Amino acid sequence: MSIAVLRSFIAKRQEEHIARQAAIKARNSKAATEEVVEVNGSAGETSTKVEATSSSENNIAKPIRVLEALAASGLRALRYAREVEGIASVLALDSDKVAVEACARNIKLNGSVAASKVEAQQADSRVYMLTHEKQFDVVDLDPYGSPSIFLDSAVQTIADGGMLMCTATDMAVLCGNNGEVCYSKYGSYSLRAKYCHEMALRILLATIESHANRYKRHIVPVLSLSVDFYIRVFVRIYTSANAMKQTPSKLAYVYQCVGCDNFCLQPLGRIVQKNNSTRYLPGLGPTVQQQCEHCGKNFNMGGPMWAAPIHDTEWVSAILSQVCEAKKRYPAFDKIHSILTSVSEELIDVPLYLSIHELSATLKCTPPSAIVFRSAVLNAGYRISGTHASPLGFKTDAPMEVIWDIMRCWVKEHPVKAQKEETPGTIILSKEAKLQADFSRARGAQSKAQMKGVARFLPNPEENWGPKVRAGRHIKPKHGNLLNTATEGKSFENPAESDDKQKEAGL
Ligand SMILES: C[S@@+](CC[C@H](N)C(=O)[O-])C[C@H]1O[C@@H](n2cnc3c(N)ncnc32)[C@H](O)[C@@H]1O
Numbered sequence: 001m002s003i004a005v006l007r008s009f010i011a012k013r014q015e016e017h018i019a020r021q022a023a024i025k026a027r028n029s030k031a032a033t034e035e036v037v038e039v040n041g042s043a044g045e046t047s048t049k050v051e052a053t054s055s056s057e058n059n060i061a062k063p064i065r066v067l068e069a070l071a072a073s074g075l076r077a078l079r080y081a082r083e084v085e086g087i088a089s090v091l092a093l094d095s096d097k098v099a100v101e102a103c104a105r106n107i108k109l110n111g112s113v114a115a116s117k118v119e120a121q122q123a124d125s126r127v128y129m130l131t132h133e134k135q136f137d138v139v140d141l142d143p144y145g146s147p148s149i150f151l152d153s154a155v156q157t158i159a160d161g162g163m164l165m166c167t168a169t170d171m172a173v174l175c176g177n178n179g180e181v182c183y184s185k186y187g188s189y190s191l192r193a194k195y196c197h198e199m200a201l202r203i204l205l206a207t208i209e210s211h212a213n214r215y216k217r218h219i220v221p222v223l224s225l226s227v228d229f230y231i232r233v234f235v236r237i238y239t240s241a242n243a244m245k246q247t248p249s250k251l252a253y254v255y256q257c258v259g260c261d262n263f264c265l266q267p268l269g270r271i272v273q274k275n276n277s278t279r280y281l282p283g284l285g286p287t288v289q290q291q292c293e294h295c296g297k298n299f300n301m302g303g304p305m306w307a308a309p310i311h312d313t314e315w316v317s318a319i320l321s322q323v324c325e326a327k328k329r330y331p332a333f334d335k336i337h338s339i340l341t342s343v344s345e346e347l348i349d350v351p352l353y354l355s356i357h358e359l360s361a362t363l364k365c366t367p368p369s370a371i372v373f374r375s376a377v378l379n380a381g382y383r384i385s386g387t388h389a390s391p392l393g394f395k396t397d398a399p400m401e402v403i404w405d406i407m408r409c410w411v412k413e414h415p416v417k418a419q420k421e422e423t424p425g426t427i428i429l430s431k432e433a434k435l436q437a438d439f440s441r442a443r444g445a446q447s448k449a450q451m452k453g454v455a456r457f458l459p460n461p462e463e464n465w466g467p468k469v470r471a472g473r474h475i476k477p478k479h480g481n482l483l484n485t486a487t488e489g490k491s492f493e494n495p496a497e498s499d500d501k502q503k504e505a506g507l
């Protein structure tokens with residue numbers, strides 16, 4: 001995936017370079033015309049407004065400089081240098097002497113292209129990045145666990161318009177098992193909610209933005225992925241004191257009801273446009289009542305997290321086309337294709353997601369099929385999409401009231417056993433639906449991927465795939481699931497539960 005993004009970044013940079021050159025040319029010819037007018041007019045003195053034409057004649061963007069800040073044996077550095085055209089150099093840093101020696105050996109073993117482009121160096125990457133301001137077009141951070149200690153220097157070493165590719169594998173922390181630890185690392189409280197994997201992405205984006213802001217910089221997310229047992233984001237970094245003012249309006253806290261699936265975002269800031277002026281104001285709140293209006297329970301509050309789009313949809317489509325055109329160049333084509341297809345269909349303006357199975361679990365009813373549920377939402381006049389972060393998740397702009405009404409209508413047709421009073425499910429079902437749900441098949445109820453028969457989620461590739469029980473621990477029968485013996489090929493696991501299991505196994 002990183003190779004696909006890198007290739008598309010280089011293509012994008014080239015397009016931007018051409019556009020910049022065209023703009024410079026246009027400015028120059030305008031300036032030249034003005035100059036002629038000035039000379040022919042009264043003043044006679046020529047101005048020197050015209051920019052250097054030599055650069056405007058150069059239609060090829062400079063090859064990029066890549067920093068792999070946590071390189072280990074240099075596997076990624078070598079792949080980037082060998083497989084991606086348009087790279088000038090790759091610096092592979094690691095603080096571990098043995099890793100650097102292994103990297104140097106691997107450079108030698110990987111032929112002349114690797115030898116001419118990749119350099120291995122032993123250094124603490126935090127210090128290195130801090131002392132090389134705006135020196136790299138791409139920085140790759142692939143740490144063990146959290147990238148948080150590398151972010152402050154990473155955002156400084158990236159050139160304007162450059163890209164940060166950053167992984168985090170501390171999913172238990174980011175998914176709310178240790179919200180307080182998440183706060184200490186990322187400055188954000190994570191929640192143990194069904195949408196925790198997308199929230200993890202949004203927490204990581206918010207923390208990168210916060211580090212960038214300290215240097216009058218801001219991020220523009222290109223692609224944000226929750227895959228298997230880690231997350232990885234691809235963001236561009238720009239410098240602009242003015243654009244930075246928009247940051248609070250891109251962040252939000254999350255109120256999560258402790259009784260039902262209801263959640264609500266609380267924006268930190270808002271932007272008000274009046275005539276030609278822009279005002280930056282605090283967010284209006286609270287966006288929820290003291291108790292949940294649906295089930296009467298309290299709210300937990302998480303965040304702040306990134307609430308603006310987490311992908312650039314157009315760019316994602318371009319990466320997807322590029323990958324499809326050069327299928328043979330991607331050994332992991334099926335996986336990349338299925339992830340990007342899911343991402344490309346996500347409602348970009350709807351943060352987080354619900355799950356049909358969780359809604360049904362709250363009401364203790366049989367879940368409607370995805371098509372039936374999606375149809376009801378569409379027939380009610382709202383949008384709905386899947387999410388790449390969970391096979392059972394769905395994003396919708398329908399208010400929670402509408403979602404519960406649809407479920408109330410569903411339960412009318414598929415009655416549930418009587419439950420104890422005062423459970424969230426009983427309270428929700430005790431209210432009459434205001435909306436009459438229409439479950440007839442709606443156009444668009446099937447995703448484009450489903451219509452084309454593209455798998456959105458692939459089963460794990462082989463037996464014993466994925467992170468294992470920590471070395472030295474005795475494998476108990478309860479770890480069977482983790483080792484895929486029982487779940488192989490079944491990817492419909494509750495994300496929060498799966499994190500529990502990983503934590504249980506000490507991963
Ligand atoms: C997860 S590994 C990187 C794996 C590598 N990117 C790959 O794809 O094979 C993390 C590496 O970061 C290195 N590391 C940890 N702290 C560091 C620091 N402050 N500066 C440089 N390297 C560091 C470790 O020695 C380790 O080799």
Ligand SMILES: [Zn+2]
Pocket residue numbers: 257258259260261262292293294295296297424
């Ligand atoms: Zn509730």
